[in-house]
Amino acid sequence: MSLHLRPGQALKLWHDxxxxxxxxxxxxxxxxxxxxxxxxxLELPPxxxxxxxxKLKVTKPVIxxxxxxxxxxxxxxxxxxxxxxxxVLIQRTVKGALFVxxxxxxxxSRAQTxxx
Amino acid sequence: MSLHLRPGQALKLWHDxxxxxxxxxxxxxxxxxxxxxxxxxLELPPxxxxxxxxKLKVTKPVIxxxxxxxxxxxxxxxxxxxxxxxxVLIQRTVKGALFVxxxxxxxxSRAQTxxx
DNA sequence: CTCGATTGTTACGCAACCGATATAGTGCAG
DNA sequence: CTGCACTATATCGGTTGCGTAACAATCGAG
Numbered sequence: 001m002s003l004h005l006r007p008g009q010a011l012k013l014w015h016d017x018x019x020x021x022x023x024x025x026x027x028x029x030x031x032x033x034x035x036x037x038x039x040x041x042l043e044l045p046p047x048x049x050x051x052x053x054x055k056l057k058v059t060k061p062v063i064x065x066x067x068x069x070x071x072x073x074x075x076x077x078x079x080x081x082x083x084x085x086x087x088v089l090i091q092r093t094v095k096g097a098l099f100v101x102x103x104x105x106x107x108x109s110r111a112q113t114x115x116x
Numbered sequence: 117m118s119l120h121l122r123p124g125q126a127l128k129l130w131h132d133x134x135x136x137x138x139x140x141x142x143x144x145x146x147x148x149x150x151x152x153x154x155x156x157x158l159e160l161p162p163x164x165x166x167x168x169x170x171k172l173k174v175t176k177p178v179i180x181x182x183x184x185x186x187x188x189x190x191x192x193x194x195x196x197x198x199x200x201x202x203x204v205l206i207q208r209t210v211k212g213a214l215f216v217x218x219x220x221x222x223x224x225s226r227a228q229t230x231x232x
Numbered sequence: 233c234t235c236g237a238t239t240g241t242t243a244c245g246c247a248a249c250c251g252a253t254a255t256a257g258t259g260c261a262g
Numbered sequence: 263c264t265g266c267a268c269t270a271t272a273t274c275g276g277t278t279g280c281g282t283a284a285c286a287a288t289c290g291a292g
Contacts, residue, residue: 004227
């Protein structure tokens with residue numbers, strides 16, 4: 001089952017959800033950082049700097065710096081890969097999980113108030 | 117008709133769309149700037165600095181600076197309100213309209229590929 | 233006309249981000 | 263063991279964003 005959405009509905013949904021996010025004020029976030037966060041919490045582990053960089057099509061330093069920021073906010077954590085110590089595994093945190101969950105709730109809630 | 121969406125679906129939809137936006141690389145954008153952009157293009161004019169600031173619950177300088185950036189990108193334009201010259205009216209541009217339209221298309225397209 | 237209120241902008245000091253490059257640590261083939 | 267490939271991070275100069283506070287322009291009541 002594919003979800004049918006008209007452009008106007010889609011944009012309003014995005015707008016409303018982003019507005020909720022801004023109000024949450026945990027929102028010094030960049031679009032890139034948000035993208036990294038969602039990738040880590042929605043896609044299957046393990047996540048490495050290189051892997052995420054490829055997915056977003058940005059350079060590795062961009063990811064490193066974003067992880068610094070997200071780490072400061074305790075939304076993700078870093079751990080060396082014991083198997084290959086060159087790798088850094090990006091891990092989820094309780095705070096990050098709650099944050100992403102809240103984002104999902106916002107969007108679900110906003111979707112219900114969309115005009116037909 | 118309200119749109120039914122499960123949290124998992126909603127988050128994946130957000131993730132996929134944001135990823136498209138990042139790839140678009142017009143993506144030095146802040147979440148706040150994106151929020152302003154969508155507000156200007158989805159809500160009924162006129163839009164003033166003060167009005168948008170209230171809606172996002174941020175201070176006016178934040179809006180002024182965001183408009184500087186968005187203006188540099190030609191995604192919005194500014195015009196003095198002839199009726200009350202203290203006001204600045206935030207106006208849409210061709211480039212901005214195309215950009216927002218693309219965002220909507222991304223999201224619609226992504227919605228169709230969501231798992232049930 | 234005048235003065236207080238309102239609008240948007242600018243100035244300042246600080247922190248964060250960017251791209252590009254250089255570097256340190258690790259793995260692995262030979 | 264040696265050298266090369268690969269991972270992530272650190273460093274550099276420059277740009278941009280932030281919050282707070284001061285500011286100029288404009289309106290409108292009295």
